[in-house]
Amino acid sequence: MKQENNKAYKFGMVVDLDKCTGCGSCMVSCMSENNVPFKDDESEKKKSITWMRVYKLTNGKAFPDTQVVYMPRPCQHCAGKGGHGHSPCVSVCPATATDYGHDTGIVSQIYTRCFGCRYCMGACPYHARYFNWWDPEWPEGMENYLSPNVSPRMRGVVEKCSFCYHRFQAARDQAYAEGNKDEIAEENYQTACTTACPAGAIVFGDLNNPAHQVHKIVKPDPHPDPRNKHVVGKSRNPKVFRLLERLGTNTKVYYLSEREWVRKAGDNYLDGEWDKIKNHHGAIISHD
């Protein structure tokens, strides 16, 4: 529900996969910004809490035609079918510990409400959610670098990327203090992964604001996909795609690549299906 006095933002991100080098700065910046803990063995990736995780994709071809691309994956902040806020995780949470912010487009996670049923983890098609199987532990003294802006989590709760919501709060406060409560300047609210990326591969901003870089790159379609009314906000840039777009999760994290095989890797296609739709990307045939 849109609040009367507030302007509705729709924060989103676009990641240029051709620029991404897989260096891992975004992952570490996220961990250090959000008090994400670490264990002595983090090689079992399903149990390794990484709000931002960089995946390695290959085109599957044999030497020497192999190609590799890195894909950073934060929480996709799904708007759900038709963009009404019914994100897969929000729909299943019995504790209202995760909710869709209609004023921001951000999917929240309230740790103290969560009682660890992990339905949301099962519902998330992007493996963006992580469960705290153990209490976090910092070596002696290291808890001194923890930030008060993000609560450290405890055993038994689920956590995930919040688009650095505390940075949004700070930017909103700043905008209020400066007297323009309706306008948060683009540069004043940027996520920790965005500012850290040394390649400038991540662009973050308000998808509702045509002046923002992210809007200019994504060019979100104001109308639902004619073939699948559940899909909204589809990009009109033929190089831009979303992950599992045809599910109608309506993610707000977009990806950009010049390479066709990379764009194809964003979803699962039947044999021959991709060839039929790739040329009119602006109107991908969706599942009915």
Next chain:
Amino acid sequence: MKVDRRSFLGLGLGAAAGIAVSPIGMKLTDDSSIWTQNWPWTPVPVDGEVSYENSVCSLCPGSCGISIKKIGGRPVKIEGLAEYPINDGGACLHGIAGLQYLYDPARVKTPLKKNGDKFEEISWDDAIAFVADKLGDIRKSGAPEKLACIIDKDQGSVSGLFKRLLKTFGSSNFYTMPSLESYLELTAATLHGEGETISFDLENASFVLSFGAGIIEGWGSPVNCFKANASRKQRHAKLYQIEPRLSNTAANADRWIPVKPGTEADLALGICAVILKNKLFDSTATANFKGGLNKFGALLQKDYTSSKTAEITGVKASDIEKIAILFAKAKMPVAVFGKGRGDGAQSLKELVAVHTLNCLVGNINKKGGAFVQQKTNYLEFPDESMDSIADKGFGKTKLGPYVNQLIEKVNASSEPAVEALFVYNANPCHSLHDSKNAKQAIGKIPFVVSFSSFLDETAMEADIILPSHTFIERLEDVPSGAGLSKTVVGLTKPIVKPLFNTKNPGDAILLIAKALEGSIAKSFEWESYEECLEGVTSSIWDSLSEEGFAIISEGVPSGSAKVNISFLAKNPLTVQAQGDFALTLIPIDNMRLISAGVAASPFAIKTVSDKVLMGRDIVVEINPLTAKGLKDGGTATLTTPIGSARVKVNFNEGTMPGVIGMVEGLGHTFDNKYVSNKGINVNDLIGPVIESGSGLDAAFGIKAKISKA
């Protein structure tokens, strides 16, 4: 009242409805999460006033500007510093994780002295007196040259103080660990003359021909290279990557040219041959070549025809010709050398052969090309005061040109070749080839003084540790280098008061010098390192202290460079891998790990893929064609002439058949469960191979076999 069916059902439904609408369910759920989540051991970070301080990261030669966010005086986050001339806001994962070094469990908290197998805490006064006493004895024995020093770099004032102490003590045995900067200087000295160095204008080049340089793997000044690479698309510039495996740089490049390991020099010469044969070179540039261009040309037309080069390197003859033409005809081409991060083993033949391409096409000191200019020196130390012992000792020749020869001499001689060793910002027991051999040599030296902040493998071998502040706690000048097209000196500032009983390494050196008395003390007449720094950087101090950095040089250098190609005209041998197994093991530089100096932080280790590290096992990559009898994800035994190890196997189509890739920077053995005892150190499996003519360790890999464990 009679309980009949009707009233029973009514009551039951009423109760159910009552429970459903009452808040008790919600309340109990809420309470249960409150009861089970508010543990006293979950930290509650203290809030406070937010402030930002600027400094410079000195974890690697990149020298990026950083901004440290503090809350209530506590540093909580490191980010890249916007508008800093090197990284303009970007930062790498190691710098961002910098605060983990401050609170590292492996930090040395107070001076330590070894007693038997154990370290005992001692006071700074006792530690300095002890070091001065030992050094005094060496000096009295008349062999001051037996004091040696291994340090990360020959740049900056702290390094300058170490060098000065050695000189005034009477020793020229000052060694640096291999670094890209040292290779750039050596290549420049070989082709252009002593005192010169080389840098690459990657931000402007229109065609980058990289001979394995990991431009996005931490080569050079990493963040600057990331940015230059990211702007490639807008600039319509091309990157061709020559490398035996599909590194991230190769994957990001416009073209990946797989080449047999260790044949990069031959490929460069093959390309030179095509350029010379087809007269694609810049004749005004070659007119001034000295050292026998005709002889060099004749040699190339004989030994490096396209077909012969194709046979050696595995690159098709037609491709060699195509690349040569593209390179020579590009508007602003540049050939880049320094495999991987450029700080590992390198062959001078390869470095010179690649840079000869730059000389041939005449892109020296042109926009988008290679810059050749005098090494900048902004430091002005006053003249040393040398007594007769110092003069005599300093006049003696060094034990060898490089650190590898030092290790070899120490291990080979029955009498101690070195009586005392200083180690600062270097971990030779982990990062040199055949690390066991290096460890043996360090262990053999009677008196080893480590200035490490962490109890790493080399510090463990020390007799005394004089712990340094981390870069968050100390003042230091940090000059850029490593191929960056401009020279910027940054100032690292203390952001927090030292956490432990540590000192600035500069201050530790001053104390040792003063305790040694006489002419040595006279050469170190500063009250503190701070005073010394201000004095020796006086020409740029205003800018350093006010701006946080000083730009020493920028833009295209004026003037041309002399070129002497006699080194290549003599047809030096190409280094071969040691051993005669069928496969070749090569080290992989991975941006998320660190191969020299400090170990990677817990955060950085956390980002490492499970295709690189699985539990305690290192994962090697191998082409499925080569992996006969092995299973993807299975365990295998990897054997080389110098060692054998248990590894896991990852089938990787991006690895050339016949090649096994193993990541560098794992296998630490010190006491930090988050980063140590993970995988093995690739340097335990690869031994040094000394290149004749240059004396460099040029082992690009080693012959190996792999079988099911």
